[in-house]
Amino acid sequence: MNWSLKDAKNRLTEIVNPALTQGPQRVNRGGDSVVVISWDEYVRMTGEKPSFKSLLMDGPDFEGLDLERSQTPMREVE
Incomplete structure (x- = not known):
């Protein structure tokens, strides 16, 4: 059904109920x-959008990924 904005403001329940x-x-x-x-x-x-948790849990397998931080300094230390 079509409603004017003026009618919609005054009759919101009458719009929501048929929408449902x-x-x-x-x-x-x-x-x-x-x-x-x-x-x-x-x-x-x-x-439905997946939750962030399910994206992480069902995402790619990072087995074998080297996450060790390099111990070499990034610049000269004086």
């Missing part, structure tokens, strides 16, 4: 528009 049960609701302001959708619809459209 019926689908996206469009709000117009002049020539611009936004869409109100449920969180579940947003996740479905964008895909």
